[in-house]
Amino acid sequence: MGSFGTNTTPYRKTARNHFRESHIEIRYLASGSNGETYLAIATKDFDQAHEAYKEHGCMDTLVRQLRQSLVVAKFLHPRGPADGNDLQNEINVLKMLGTRPNITNLVDYHVDGDSQWFTMEYVPEGSLRHFVKACYSKIDLGMQWGIALQIVETFLYLHFGITDSKTMTPLNKSWGLWRYADVHCGNMLLRYSDSDTGPEVRIVLADFGRMRECTIEEDEFKYIHPDCEECLRVTRRYGLLPKLTEAETPLWEWAEKLNKYQFEGDFQLLEFLNEFLEVARKEQGRHKKHMPYMISEYLRCQPPTNNDMLRLVGQHRY
Known part of the structure; x- marks a missing residue:
C-alpha cells in the first residue's frame, strides 16, 4: 500500500493526473485549510464490480460492491504550504494510528515531491x-x-x-x-x-x-x-x-x-x-x-443512491 517517490527530474506529474491513472473521481466533497477532498473509486475495483455484474446480472450486487469500494481522496490545497508537509504528516499519522473503528482508515497514498495524494475510507452517513x-x-x-x-x-x-x-x-x-x-x-x-x-x-x-x-x-x-x-x-x-x-x-x-x-x-x-x-x-x-x-x-438514506453509482463513468471531475 502506498509509495514515497524520489523523483528529482524537472517534470513530475501533478497529483491529480497521477491519481487519475488508477482512480475515478466522482465528485468534489470539501475543502479545508490545507487540502481538498473528492469522492472516488479505484479503477480496478470499478472494473471488478462491472465484470461481476456482466457475469451475474445482479444490480443490487453491483450497487453494493460499488458503495463498499468508495474512498475519499485528499490532495494538497492549491494555496497550501509549498512543501506539502501537512499532507505528508497526515499520511504518516494515519499509518501510525493503524486500522481502528473510530478513526478514518488509510487506504492508499502516493508522495513524490509535489505530487501527493492519499485515500481513506468513505464514511457515508455524514458528520x-x-x-x-x-x-x-x-x-x-x-x-x-x-x-x-x-x-x-x-x-x-x-x-x-x-x-x-x-x-x-x-x-x-x-x-x-x-x-x-x-x-x-x-x-x-x-x-x-x-x-x-x-x-x-x-x-x-x-x-x-x-x-x-x-x-x-x-x-x-x-x-x-x-x-x-x-x-x-x-x-x-x-x-x-x-x-x-x-x-x-x-x-x-x-x-x-x-x-x-x-x-x-x-x-x-x-x-x-x-x-x-x-x-x-x-x-x-x-x-x-x-x-x-x-x-x-435518516442515517440509512445518507449513502449515494443507485443512480449515483451507475453514473460513475463519464463523471470525472477535471
Missing part, C-alpha cells in the same frame, strides 16, 4: 454537525451520553494510545504525546451500525492534518488538554448538543474540573477521564432507548 441539525429534537439524553462517551474514548487513543477505556491501559509504553488540534463536529463522522440492542450511531474521527507529536519542551499539556476539554463539551462554541453543556449536568461539571486542572499533567487528566467515563456509562445505560425510527431512516 455529527449535520446529524444534530437534522435530528436535534429526536436525540435523547442516552444518545447524547453515548456520543460523548465515544468521543472521549477516541481521544484517549489519540493522545495516550489507550484502546481499552475500562482498564485505561496504553497500547504500548512507547506511545508518544500527541495533539489533534482540530476539534469540531464537522470532523466527527457517523457510522450507522446494527447491534443486539438496535441501531446505533458510531463516531468516526476524520482530518488529521494538524495532528502533531509533542515533546516535553513544547509544553505538551498546553495542546493536549484543551482538545480533550473542548471535545467533552462537544464543541460548545458551535452551539451543538447544548444539553451536554448545561450547568446541572455531570458532564458540564466534569468539563469545568478538567479545565481547572488542564495544565497539571497527564496523571490528573487520565484520572478525570476515568471519572467521566464511569459517569457516562452509568448515564447512558440509565437513559438509553431504542433509536427513533426517523433517525434510523
